Amino acid sequence: MGEYALEAQGLTKTFGGFNAVTDVNLKVRRGSIHALIGPNGAGKTTCFNLLTKTLTPTSGKVFLDGRDITRLRSAQVARQGLVRSFQISATFPHLTCLENVRVALQSNHGTAYKFWRSLKAVSALNERAHELLGQVGLGHQAHTPATELSYGKKRALEIATTLALDPKVMLLDEPTAGMGHEDIEPITDLIRKVSDGRTILIVEHNLSVVSSLCERITVLQHGEVLCEGAYAEVSNDPEVITAYMGGIDE
Amino acid sequence: MTRYILLAVLAVVALIAPFFVYPILLMTILCFMVFASSFNLLLGYAGLLCFGHAMFFGAGAYIGGWLMKEGGLSIELAFLGAALAMAALGWVVGLISARRGGIQFAMITLAISQFIYFLLLRAPFTHGEDGLQRIPRSDLFGVVDVSSNLSLYYLVLAVSVAAIWFFYRIVHSPFGEVLRAIRDNEGRMESLGFVPERFKILALTLSAGLAGLAGAMKASVLQIATLHDLSFHVSGTIIFMALLGGLGTLAGPIVGAALVVLLTDHLAQFGEWALIIQGSVFLVVILFFRRGLVGELQAFLKRRVARA
Ligand SMILES: Nc1ncnc2c1ncn2[C@@H]1O[C@H](COP(=O)(O)OP(=O)(O)OP(=O)(O)O)[C@@H](O)[C@H]1O
Ligand SMILES: [Mg+2]
Numbered sequence: 084m085g086e087y088a089l090e091a092q093g094l095t096k097t098f099g100g101f102n103a104v105t106d107v108n109l110k111v112r113r114g115s116i117h118a119l120i121g122p123n124g125a126g127k128t129t130c131f132n133l134l135t136k137t138l139t140p141t142s143g144k145v146f147l148d149g150r151d152i153t154r155l156r157s158a159q160v161a162r163q164g165l166v167r168s169f170q171i172s173a174t175f176p177h178l179t180c181l182e183n184v185r186v187a188l189q190s191n192h193g194t195a196y197k198f199w200r201s202l203k204a205v206s207a208l209n210e211r212a213h214e215l216l217g218q219v220g221l222g223h224q225a226h227t228p229a230t231e232l233s234y235g236k237k238r239a240l241e242i243a244t245t246l247a248l249d250p251k252v253m254l255l256d257e258p259t260a261g262m263g264h265e266d267i268e269p270i271t272d273l274i275r276k277v278s279d280g281r282t283i284l285i286v287e288h289n290l291s292v293v294s295s296l297c298e299r300i301t302v303l304q305h306g307e308v309l310c311e312g313a314y315a316e317v318s319n320d321p322e323v324i325t326a327y328m329g330g331i332d333e
Numbered sequence: 334m335t336r337y338i339l340l341a342v343l344a345v346v347a348l349i350a351p352f353f354v355y356p357i358l359l360m361t362i363l364c365f366m367v368f369a370s371s372f373n374l375l376l377g378y379a380g381l382l383c384f385g386h387a388m389f390f391g392a393g394a395y396i397g398g399w400l401m402k403e404g405g406l407s408i409e410l411a412f413l414g415a416a417l418a419m420a421a422l423g424w425v426v427g428l429i430s431a432r433r434g435g436i437q438f439a440m441i442t443l444a445i446s447q448f449i450y451f452l453l454l455r456a457p458f459t460h461g462e463d464g465l466q467r468i469p470r471s472d473l474f475g476v477v478d479v480s481s482n483l484s485l486y487y488l489v490l491a492v493s494v495a496a497i498w499f500f501y502r503i504v505h506s507p508f509g510e511v512l513r514a515i516r517d518n519e520g521r522m523e524s525l526g527f528v529p530e531r532f533k534i535l536a537l538t539l540s541a542g543l544a545g546l547a548g549a550m551k552a553s554v555l556q557i558a559t560l561h562d563l564s565f566h567v568s569g570t571i572i573f574m575a576l577l578g579g580l581g582t583l584a585g586p587i588v589g590a591a592l593v594v595l596l597t598d599h600l601a602q603f604g605e606w607a608l609i610i611q612g613s614v615f616l617v618v619i620l621f622f623r624r625g626l627v628g629e630l631q632a633f634l635k636r637r638v639a640r641a
Contacts, residue, residue, distance in 0.1 A: 135524060161526035169524075175517035177581075178510070186514040189507060190526040196535060198508035205507045248525060 085149045088113040088252050088282035094133050094143035103129045104306045116283045118293045121303035122326060127286045128170050131254050135167045136160050164251035168258060172237040176230035180221050180240055183229055184212040187247035215243040220269055235262035246277060255285045259292055271296060347490055356482040360554040362594045363493040364547045369574045369586035370500045371543035377581035378504050379536040380516030384439040385446025386571055389419045389544035391563020392449055395459055397549025398468040398558040408471045408479060408553060415549035416542045423541020427534030450563055464559030468552050489550050496543055501583060503539060512536055577618050579625025588627050
């Protein structure tokens with residue numbers, strides 16, 4: 084296997100003449116935590132959508148472990164081991180926390196079509212589901228419907244759901260957005276912990292989270308890569324400083 | 334515990350009911366309970382609004398009726414045949430429509446149901462506007478006579494209970510869990526490696542099979558199958574039943590079906606006014622009981638428990 088777990092070549096997305104993402108080249112080293120940052124509207128989420136085939140790129144290619152996945156459907160991309168979370172909390176509101184995670188565990192369990200079986204058929208997954216909920220601090224809310232959770236807890240639940248697939252490469256879109264101070268640190272620790280044996284690409288506005296987690300950072304602006312490097316390099320780059328200072332007008 | 338007492342009471346009521354109420358009316362209620370449950374499986378548990386759901390009911394009635402009248406099959410085989418044929422139709426409808434969501438799905442199913450309507454209007458065995466009349470109630474397993482209203486009632490009751498149990502099994506199965514997740518957030522399910530339309534197609538197949546069974550039962554009860562059974566009017570009625578009782582609850586659409594059949598029966602004496610009264614009831618429910626009667630009751634009980 085090559086050095087890079089995830090690679091984008093010349094990724095471009097046009098929405099009716101508007102270039103949301105232009106010629107993005109990105110290489111995410113295996114086993115690393117890589118940040119994608121940039122001002123609002125820079126195209127970060129669109130990049131995620133392209134990488135996971137939630138959107139089809141106008142042009143460009145995506146490689147997972149060196150294999151071209153550009154033509155796969157998003158469900159297939161997930162099955163290949165590239166799983167994302169969403170910026171807008173994507174939970175299943177009328178399912179309990181336990182069910183939220185368990186349904187994700189069903190993805191690799193072979194029970195998903197079994198309409199004639201009772202839920203005993205998936206009770207073997209409960210233990211793992213509880214474990215994942217415990218990891219994100221939802222151990223006591225297993226039977227709470229997701230819709231009743233606070234915003235920050237929903238984000239935590241989404242991370243647990245994403246982890247349920249045991250992905251090789253995990254894309255997290257602003258995992259700590261909307262979380263209170265007390266929640267950010269445990270989630271940061273969790274991300275660090277689960278990064279063991281995985282590759283993570285993360286979009287994050289909280290720069291202290293970025294600096295503590297990420298080895299490498301790619302800065303996006305107006306849909307293009309502005310620069311890439313370690314936190315120290317990037318944060319001293321004059322162009323990046325202007326982009327962030329002048330980025331208000333985005 | 335209370336649940337078991339409730340079920341026991343229901344069982345007793347169901348068993349003695351035909352001695353107090355006209356069995357044909359009771360059987361009609363049972364048929365619509367099964368039909369409403371099949372609709373609930375789609376809209377309540379999969380988030381699919383099927384605007385032409387009567388096609389499965391109506392065509393199921395024709396097929397069940399035809400199998401008994403012309404095919405000479407015993408009644409349980411006629412039921413089974415109708416259910417399987419409609420499941421197959423549901424599968425085809427799913428292949429065509431499942432990639433679309435929301436209003437597009439609704440419109441496609443409506444269009445297909447109009448097409449089936451036209452097909453059955455023209456087909457030689459349906460006798461056009463007259464419909465299939467004087468459908469015999471063939472013997473159960475070819476030996477047990479169920480031609481009297483009372484004996485047929487117990488058969489229809491048993492089949493309906495089995496059908497509703499099957500519906501319960503589906504929604505409380507691993508598949509049911511996946512289905513509810515797709516209803517809640519399809520995009521997220523896709524990003525977790527599921528292909529939503531496959532599950533929707535299966536849901537449509539199962540739902541159509543149940544609706545076909547309901548239609549075949551109806552054909553044996555009223556001994557007639559007509560184009561009215563697959564008209565838009567019936568598709569609308571079933572939506573009304575499900576919303577009145579409460580979608581996404583097991584009991585809601587079942588209760589809704591019973592209420593609407595009783596209401597229609599009772600209002601028949603008022604002629605044209607029946608529609609106005611029905612419409613007003615619908616309006617009140619939509620405005621004040623958004624979760625349907627059973628849904629509101631459940632929410633009310635839950636609040637009481639939470640306060641206690
Ligand atoms: N489906 C779409 N159709 C049209 N324009 C879109 C669409 N999705 C995104 N855009 C536009 O593309 C640009 C990039 O959006 P994107 O959501 O990728 O930004 P982002 O970097 O994730 O921003 P934020 O930090 O606010 O999340 C924005 O100008 C946005 O309006
Ligand atoms: Mg974004």
